[in-house]
Amino acid sequence: MPMNSRSLALVSVLVLAAPLALAMGGRPKMDEEAANVRIQPVAKIELAAGGAKAAAGSRSGEELYKGVCGACHDAGIAGAPKTGDKAAWAPRIALGLDGLVKSAITGKNAMPPKGGSDANDEEMARVIAFMANKSGANFSAK
């Protein structure tokens, strides 16, 4: 015999009630998860934009490096001197921090001006000191 409308209604109530009870019982956990989901994209965007959320001028060398410069300098893409490769960096380090900052701000061959970032001069000095110091230099930048 086909289901009459009353038993159909009962089935619907049961089907709806299960997730509803779960949702109500699981509320604190869901809130926590929702908060994580809300926070995550912000963290990701900050990384992708080189810490663009931090006020311009205030980013550390490491922050900028991870957000922007590492894209090429981690693996040595397009002829970029690989961070940590002392042989590749030695002749560049010889230019001094100021020389490297000038060169990086202007851009050079496949190296876009400021590495494509919106860093100001102090930030450029900071991030270049960070990279170069991992590659044999001993620069200090405020």
Ligand code: HEC
């Ligand atoms: C799109 C890839 C790319 C990105 C992103 C990039 N670089 Fe470069 N960089 C290069 C390449 C390629 C060179 C080598 C240029 C040459 O000597 O022909 C280079 C060279 C350099 C040099 C050496 C310049 C010289 O005169 O020898 C410095 C310093 C430097 N980059 C700093 C940075 C900093 C700081 C960032 C991030 C703010 C950055 N780069 C981001 C590709 C990149």
